Amino acid sequence: MLNPFIDYLLLEKKYSPHTVNAYKKDIEVFQEYLKENFQDNINVANYSQIRSWIISLVEKGISNRSVNRKVSSLNSYYKFLMKIEEIDKNPLAKHKALKVSKKVQVPFSEKEIEKVFEILNFDNSFEGLRNKLIIELFYSTGIRRIELIQIKLEDIDISQKTLKVLGKRNKERVLPLLSSIIVTLKKYIQERNVLEQISDKDYLLLTKKGVKIYETLVYRIINNYFSEASTKVKKSPHILRHSFATHLLNQGADLNAVKELLGHSSLAATQIYTHNSIAELKKVYAKSHPRNK
Structure with a gap:
């Protein structure tokens, strides 16, 4: 179901190819994790499996901001599956984003x-x-x-x-x-x-x-x-x-x-x-x- 989602982002949401490619990569990373650790399909993944993936990302030293972005990509995918009635429940519906410290962007003088x-x-x-x-x-x-x-x-x-x-x-x-x-x-x-x-x-x-x-x-x-x-x-x-x-x-x-x-x-x-x-x-x-x- 990834290709219809990509088409949806490009054609309906009007996202740029650059943004769509980032979504695609994030979702593919989760797909690989699922296959390697649970032998499951992304469409039937549960929150426990997603949480396991999130923990693995944090343990790799990936920043909370980057982890949140990846989870956001996955959440968009599940919302799309709900929209086309491919699934009846979003496993990320009650997920709370990881806390991110606000970065102060100091401009050049x-x-x-x-x-x-x-x-x-x-x-x-x-x-x-x-x-x-x-x-x-x-x-x-x-x-x-x-x-x-x-x-x-x-x-x-x-x-x-x-x-x-x-x-x-x-x-x-x-x-x-x-x-x-x-x-x-x-x-x-x-x-x-x-x-x-x-x-x-x-x-x-x-x-x-x-x-x-x-x-x-x-x-x-x-x-x-x-x-x-x-x-x-x-x-x-x-x-x-x-x-x-x-x-x-x-x-x-x-x-x-x-x-x-x-x-x-x-x-x-x-x-x-x-x-x-x-x-x-x-x-x-x-x-x-x-x-x-």
């Missing part, structure tokens, strides 16, 4: 961002221009890593200075591009066009071998550059997205506007970025309020 662009060397080679463009796109638009990777040449309108991205659940949004990005973009495209071989012609960001960039490469680029400019423990594309939202809010941007730029479906998702904004407001308040003189 504006000075750290400036340091990357001012001090570090982005030469005019293909890779230098590509890496600069990647960082500029992350910080200037707040897009997700998968959204960056999927950008096609046709998604960019240089004359209108806009970028079209396909977000979660295939939700499309159009983002403004700064003039500085357009300059880098034009230089990069010139270098891109003279690559010896291009396999993935539709995509904007390529490796020097002419194929679409991939997740680990993007992470490596961000980590390498920001390791020179920041002492923060975590240096990733998501932290750049976090920095984008935080810095906009610090400068007085409307929360709803930031929500639309980030492609969030609700304000609740955007509000996680406000704690840094509030910290900044407290500083301004302390310096400016007449009763604090």
Whole structure:
């Protein structure tokens, strides 16, 4: 029954192939565990068996957050089986997620961002221009890593200075591009066009071998550059997205506007970025309020 579930996620729920693949892997991991330990089919698994699997994941050192995600994938599968009346009871109906400590995402400071662009060397080679463009796109638009990777040449309108991205659940949004990005973009495209071989012609960001960039490469680029400019423990594309939202809010941007730029479906998702904004407001308040003189 896994293939109909995959079709359901893709066609009805409109999940991205990347998300659907993650669901599929999680469910397959549980299927393998069931066969190896209980010789049972996933459709007849009980909560005791699922709990045994959860314990085995924790014992392997997998974080509670990752375990919860895997169980969530499995729960979605059982809800689908209920929907099509393949089963009459969801074994995960009363399951409670493992406790997860809230991770504080510390954004890069504006000075750290400036340091990357001012001090570090982005030469005019293909890779230098590509890496600069990647960082500029992350910080200037707040897009997700998968959204960056999927950008096609046709998604960019240089004359209108806009970028079209396909977000979660295939939700499309159009983002403004700064003039500085357009300059880098034009230089990069010139270098891109003279690559010896291009396999993935539709995509904007390529490796020097002419194929679409991939997740680990993007992470490596961000980590390498920001390791020179920041002492923060975590240096990733998501932290750049976090920095984008935080810095906009610090400068007085409307929360709803930031929500639309980030492609969030609700304000609740955007509000996680406000704690840094509030910290900044407290500083301004302390310096400016007449009763604090």
